[in-house]
Structure formats: structure tokens, C-alpha cells
Amino acid sequence: MKKLLSIILAAVMTVTVFALSVVPAMAADTVNSPTASTAERKDVTLQVNGVVTKTAITYGPSANKNNTVVFTYKGEGALKGWENNMESLGFVAGKDFTATTNADGTYEITFITDEAMVSFSTGKVVVNALVDLGTGTTSVTATTKKNDSSKAPATGISSSVVAGSVAVAFAGAAVLAATKKKDAE
Numbered sequence: 001m002k003k004l005l006s007i008i009l010a011a012v013m014t015v016t017v018f019a020l021s022v023v024p025a026m027a028a029d030t031v032n033s034p035t036a037s038t039a040e041r042k043d044v045t046l047q048v049n050g051v052v053t054k055t056a057i058t059y060g061p062s063a064n065k066n067n068t069v070v071f072t073y074k075g076e077g078a079l080k081g082w083e084n085n086m087e088s089l090g091f092v093a094g095k096d097f098t099a100t101t102n103a104d105g106t107y108e109i110t111f112i113t114d115e116a117m118v119s120f121s122t123g124k125v126v127v128n129a130l131v132d133l134g135t136g137t138t139s140v141t142a143t144t145k146k147n148d149s150s151k152a153p154a155t156g157i158s159s160s161v162v163a164g165s166v167a168v169a170f171a172g173a174a175v176l177a178a179t180k181k182k183d184a185e
Contacts, residue, residue: 006178009174009175009177009178010178012170012171012174013171013174013175016167016168016170016171016174042121042122042123043123044059044069044120044123044125044126044127045123045125045126045127046059046071046126046127046129047126047127047128047129048073048075048128048129048131049128049129049130049131049133050128053075055074055075056073056074056075056076056129057071057072057073057074057075057127057129058071058072058074059071059072059127062108065108065110067110067111067112067117068108068109068110068111069108069109069111069120070106070107070108071106071107071108071109071127071129072105072106072107073105073129073131075129075131076131076133077131077132077133077134078131078132079105079129079130079131080130080131080132081101081129081130082099082101082107082127082128082129082130083127083128083130084099084109084125084126084127084128085125085126086099086109086116086119086125089119089124089125091113091115091116091119095112095113096111096112096113096115096116097109097110097111097112097113097116098110098112107127107129109125109127
């Protein structure tokens with residue numbers, strides 16, 4: 001009987017040690033990898049005098065130029081100009097992108113580098129229409145918050161640590177039980 005109990009305890013200890021290495025593989029399957037999140041398509045932030053809008057500005061690809069997006073102001077007030085935050089994102093005008101205001105008031109941004117196009121596609125670019133609404137204020141600099149967070153997405157590793165701790169505790173209990181049985185003989 002004591003040999004059978006020793007074999008069962010040894011098997012339990014072996015299973016718990018192997019479970020400790022397998023538990024992290026059971027992390028939550030809903031966590032997006034950083035690669036997947038950077039490839040996600042997001043809308044560009046559109047602003048009128050620094051206030052986010054969804055209706056006053058429309059945009060779409062240029063029919064005549066590759067890698068060019070055309071913005072059109074359709075809101076109230078007189079359009080005075082356009083701003084973007086490409087330079088604050090680290091891009092250089094003329095090297096990474098060009099921005100042009102056309103005679104008809106539309107605004108074109110042509111992306112020269114792939115990095116600039118990716119910033120637009122992932123929603124980092126802010127386009128601000130400067131409009132005179134009759135109040136005399138037209139210029140508000142468009143600002144974006146840079147994500148300096150170095151936190152990784154939750155992967156369930158904390159639950160695996162708890163499960164590993166429980167497994168080690170059971171292994172320790174099994175070793176103590178086996179030693180006590182051996183001492184009792």
C-alpha cells in the first residue's frame with residue numbers, strides 16, 4: 001500500500017511540475033498582438049478650429065494622384081486654411097509628405113513614404129480646418145496625445161503564476177506527505 005501511495009504521489013508531483021510550464025500557453029485568446037493592432041484601420045481625426053467633427057469635413061482618395069487624400073470642408077463659416085499634425089509625428093514636409101491647399105479650398109496630403117501612409121491609415125493624423133465662424137478666432141493648433149505607454153497587453157500570465165504557485169504548493173505537500181510516510185516506517 002505504501003508503494004502504491006508513493007507512486008501516486010510521484011505521479012501527482014510530475015503532473016504539477018509539467019502543468020507549471022503549460023499554464024502560460026493557456027493565456028486569453030482575445031488579446032491582440034501588437035502587430036495586429038498596428039495594422040488595424042482607423043479613421044483620421046478631423047477637426048474644425050481644434051474641435052473634433054464628423055460631418056463638417058469629408059475626405060477620400062484622389063482620383064488623379066496616387067497616395068493622395070483630398071479633404072473638403074462642408075461646414076458653416078468661411079474656410080481660412082488647413083493644418084495637420086504630420087510634422088509633430090516626426091515627418092518632414094517635402095520628404096515624407098506634401099500638403100497643398102487647392103484654389104477650390106480642398107486640401108490634399110500626398111504621402112511620399114510608407115511610414116507616413118501607415119500613420120494616416122492607423123488614425124494618427126489630425127487634419128484641422130481653420131474656419132472663421134464670425135467670432136474672430138480661427139487658429140487652434142491640432143494636438144494629439146502620443147501613447148508613451150510601455151505596458152504590454154494583458155496575456156493572462158498573472159493567472160498562470162497563481163496556477164503555478166498552486167501546483168508548486170501541491171507538489172510540496174506531496175513531498176511532505178511522502179517524507180512523513182517514509183519517516184513513519
